[in-house]
Amino acid sequence: MEVEAAKMIGAGLACVAMGGAGIGVGIIFGNYLQGAMRNPTAAQGQFGNLIFGFAVTEALGIFGLLIALLLLFVL
């Protein structure tokens, strides 16, 4: 296989990580909303935790995107 073609396939595969991050972020926001609906008064205090969890989960998807960008434009 040519190296160029392998890079393209690798970049595509790396983007699978973003699917996982999507599932994770969906679970976080879904569960937050569920908790917020059950106890709306406590929801405001947990907003920081929500954003923190979101950021940490999203970072893994971003790493995948970074690998894809590296494969496409740098390497």
Place this chain on the structure above:
Amino acid sequence: MANDPIHQFNLERVVELPLGGIDASLTNSGIFMIAAVALVTFFMLAGTRTRALVPGRWQSMVEISYEFVADMVKSSSGTEGMRFFPLVFSLFMFILFSNMMGMFPYFYTVTSQLVVTFAMAMLVITLVIVYGVMKHGIKWLKLFILPGVPIALLPLVTVIEIFSFITRPVSLGVRLFANMLAGHIALKVFAGFIVLLIGTGAWWGYPLSILPLLLTIALTALEFLVAFLQAYVFAILTCIYLNDAIHAGH
């Protein structure tokens, strides 16, 4: 190529400034950095100029942004963290204004360059390490030893903790960069579809191009949300990391 979605991130030298072998030219990125700082300064200074007891519209905006960041710092790193308030506030306002300015057509998005965001992330992490060691000395390293972990698992958990600490500056810088980069590329690509559809010259080109136009409008709204959210995420993560330096071993 006019339709190149990456072209918008090109660095162009506006004022050539070779300083003894170092290329210190003023680029389009540098101009927008200066503009962001000037805009934040103007926003804050002009808003607080009157110092009215009952704030006007502008002064309320300044006060809201102050209280927003102050609440964030207090809730995530305690009142002791307020000594870092100027840093967190500057970072938040700079990132927010650069992100928002990047949303204007033909404007340069400063935060879409990895070197800028990574430099800010390294500043935060270096501050965490330096302040943590200054305040707690060698005991600060207890941060990596979680309390209540079984002794057999402790080496493994400690290694994972150290590794997660090392990835912090990477994820902090890359998150902001990748979000701005990917968002702006997506906007360009979908806007390019409109041009492509009309460029076909077929009768269905014009009616069909409404679809990508609607998507572009929706994406623009989403990008404004992301621009704010990423500034918020960067600021709150800064507070959380600083909390590790202030209250080690908790």
